[in-house]
Amino acid sequence: MIDINKEIARLDWNKEPKGLYEPIAYTLASGGKRVRPTLALIAAECITNGGLINSMDDVLPAALALEVFHNFTLMHDDVMDRATVRRGRETVHVKWNDNTAILSGDQMLIEAYKLLAKVPAPKLPQVLNWFNEMATGICEGQQMDVDFEHMSQVTVDDYMKMIELKTSVLLANAMRIGGYIAGATSVQQEALYQYGLHIGLAFQIQDDILDVYGDPKTFGKAIGGDICANKKTALLITALETADAETKAELLQWLMDTEKKEEKIAAVTKIYNRLSVREACEVIMEQEMALALAQLDKLPQNEATERLRVMAEQLVNRKN
Amino acid sequence: MIDINKEIARLDWNKEPKGLYEPIAYTLASGGKRVRPTLALIAAECITNGGLINSMDDVLPAALALEVFHNFTLMHDDVMDRATVRRGRETVHVKWNDNTAILSGDQMLIEAYKLLAKVPAPKLPQVLNWFNEMATGICEGQQMDVDFEHMSQVTVDDYMKMIELKTSVLLANAMRIGGYIAGATSVQQEALYQYGLHIGLAFQIQDDILDVYGDPKTFGKAIGGDICANKKTALLITALETADAETKAELLQWLMDTEKKEEKIAAVTKIYNRLSVREACEVIMEQEMALALAQLDKLPQNEATERLRVMAEQLVNRKN
Numbered sequence: 001m002i003d004i005n006k007e008i009a010r011l012d013w014n015k016e017p018k019g020l021y022e023p024i025a026y027t028l029a030s031g032g033k034r035v036r037p038t039l040a041l042i043a044a045e046c047i048t049n050g051g052l053i054n055s056m057d058d059v060l061p062a063a064l065a066l067e068v069f070h071n072f073t074l075m076h077d078d079v080m081d082r083a084t085v086r087r088g089r090e091t092v093h094v095k096w097n098d099n100t101a102i103l104s105g106d107q108m109l110i111e112a113y114k115l116l117a118k119v120p121a122p123k124l125p126q127v128l129n130w131f132n133e134m135a136t137g138i139c140e141g142q143q144m145d146v147d148f149e150h151m152s153q154v155t156v157d158d159y160m161k162m163i164e165l166k167t168s169v170l171l172a173n174a175m176r177i178g179g180y181i182a183g184a185t186s187v188q189q190e191a192l193y194q195y196g197l198h199i200g201l202a203f204q205i206q207d208d209i210l211d212v213y214g215d216p217k218t219f220g221k222a223i224g225g226d227i228c229a230n231k232k233t234a235l236l237i238t239a240l241e242t243a244d245a246e247t248k249a250e251l252l253q254w255l256m257d258t259e260k261k262e263e264k265i266a267a268v269t270k271i272y273n274r275l276s277v278r279e280a281c282e283v284i285m286e287q288e289m290a291l292a293l294a295q296l297d298k299l300p301q302n303e304a305t306e307r308l309r310v311m312a313e314q315l316v317n318r319k320n
Numbered sequence: 321m322i323d324i325n326k327e328i329a330r331l332d333w334n335k336e337p338k339g340l341y342e343p344i345a346y347t348l349a350s351g352g353k354r355v356r357p358t359l360a361l362i363a364a365e366c367i368t369n370g371g372l373i374n375s376m377d378d379v380l381p382a383a384l385a386l387e388v389f390h391n392f393t394l395m396h397d398d399v400m401d402r403a404t405v406r407r408g409r410e411t412v413h414v415k416w417n418d419n420t421a422i423l424s425g426d427q428m429l430i431e432a433y434k435l436l437a438k439v440p441a442p443k444l445p446q447v448l449n450w451f452n453e454m455a456t457g458i459c460e461g462q463q464m465d466v467d468f469e470h471m472s473q474v475t476v477d478d479y480m481k482m483i484e485l486k487t488s489v490l491l492a493n494a495m496r497i498g499g500y501i502a503g504a505t506s507v508q509q510e511a512l513y514q515y516g517l518h519i520g521l522a523f524q525i526q527d528d529i530l531d532v533y534g535d536p537k538t539f540g541k542a543i544g545g546d547i548c549a550n551k552k553t554a555l556l557i558t559a560l561e562t563a564d565a566e567t568k569a570e571l572l573q574w575l576m577d578t579e580k581k582e583e584k585i586a587a588v589t590k591i592y593n594r595l596s597v598r599e600a601c602e603v604i605m606e607q608e609m610a611l612a613l614a615q616l617d618k619l620p621q622n623e624a625t626e627r628l629r630v631m632a633e634q635l636v637n638r639k640n
Contacts, residue, residue: 020463099400107459139427143340
C-alpha cells in the first residue's frame, strides 16, 4: 500500500519565489485525513485486486492532484470565511495575508493540474474532463452555500444538491478516477462514483448531527457551533420544513437572537428534539449509507472492497 | 479568419448559480485587445499557410482558454492590487465583493482548463504541460513583482526575469500552442515561442517608457503614474544602476516623497533625462524586437507571418 503522507511529503516546494511556495508547503504539511487520495488508491486496489503495482503508480499522481486540489479549496475558503484556525494552526491568510492566500491558492490549483497531467496519456482526456466537472461542482456548491445564507426558503432537496456539489462530487470523482486509471469497466466506474457520492452525503449529514448531538468529550470542537451561526444544516432545514406555525415562529425567534448563545443552543436543540429532526436526518443518512454499500456488490470482492465497507460503517459510528 | 470576439460572446454563462457565473460574463464582455487568442490563431495560420479550416477549429478552444485564463489573472490581480477600474468599468470585487472575485476567478481558471480539455487528444498532454508551466510562471512573476516592492536592490536582469514570467510566457505560449496544434515542427514551435517571448519583453519596456514619455493627448492615462507609485520599472532600475552616488541619493530622496506629485514626476524625469535611461531602455527594447523579428525567418512566409512583422513594428511605434 502506498503511504500517501510520505508521497505528499515528497512533493518539492523548496522553490523560488519563497513567498509563493512556502504557504503551499505549510498547508500540505498540516495534516488532515487524506481521505480523497486514500479513496482513489483504495478504488484502484479494489479494481486490480490489490495487485499490479504499475497501476498504483499510474494512479498516484491523480490521487495527489485530488489532495492538492482539496487543500486549494480550503486555502481560499478560509479567506472567504475569515477562518483563523485550520487543523490547529493559523490559516494562511492570518499567518501571511489575504493576497498570499489568494495567489498561493491559485498556484495550488495549477499544481493540481500539473499532477493531473502525469496521468497516462490515453486516460488523460477523460480524467481531465471529470476533474474539471468536479472542480466546477465545488465552486457551484460553495456559491450555493453563500446564497443559502440570504435565502429564507431552503428545502432539504436544495440542501442535498448543495452538499452533493460541495463535498460529495470530490469523493465520488476520487473513487471513479482511481478506478478508471486502474482499468475499471464502465459499470464499475459508475459503482465507485455512486459509492463516493452517497458516503459523501451521509458524511455531511452526520457532520450536521454531531454538531448538535456529539459528545463534547470526543467531538473536538464546541457543540452547537452551527446553531449559533444560524447555519442552514440538514437539521435546521428539516425543522423549518416540518414545524407547525407556532413552533416555526419560536424557532425563527431564536434564529434572530445573536446574544444568548448557551440559551439559544439549548432552546433550538429542544425544538429539534420535539420535532424529532435528529431521527429524520438519521433516516436520510442511513438511506445514503445503504445506497453507498449497495454499490460494493457491483465491484470485485477483495480486501479493498472490505475496507470500503468498514469505512462506511465507521462513518456512521464516528464521534468526531 | 475566426472572429475572436464573436467566439468569446458565444461562450455560455447563463448558468446557475448566477452569483458564480455573472461576474465571469461581465469580465469577458468588457473587451480588451484579445491579444493572446489572436496570437494563437495567427501562429496557427502562419503554420497552415492560412488554409485548413479544421486546424483552426482545433486551435480555437486553446485560444479561448488563453483569453479566459488571462481574464482570471486580471480578476484576482485587481483584488490583490485593490484596483477599482478595469477597461473603464468597475472591477468585480468593487461591483460585487472580494469573495465573489475570488470564487468566480477560481471558476474562471477551471473554465480555462475545460476549454483546454477540448484540444485534440493526441496533442493534449503537451499543451496541458505548456499551459501549466505558463500559469506557474505568471504566479511566480506576480509574486516576484510583490517581492520587488520591498527590495532595495533589484537589477535589470531581475526585472527582465520578472516581466518574462508575468507577461511574456503567456504570449510565448499562445504562439507555441497555436502553432503546435496546427502542426508546427519543433523548430517552428521554438521560433513561435521566442517571437512571443521577445515581443512580450519589448512590449513591457515600451509600457514603462510610455508611462513617462508618452504623449498625454494619446496615452490615455496620466503620465508619471509609475513614478508616483515608486514602481520598479525598467527606467527606475536602470537609473538606480547607472547613477553616480550623488544622483542616486537625489533620486532616492524623491522616491521617499509621497506628497509633491507634480514636482516628483518632473524631478525624476529630469534625472532620467540626465542619465539617458530612456535611450538605454530603448536599446534593450530594440534588441528584444530584433530577436523577435529574427524568429520570423524560420517560419513559412505568408500573410500571417507578415501580420506578425507588422504587429511587432506597431508595438514599437504605439502611442498607448
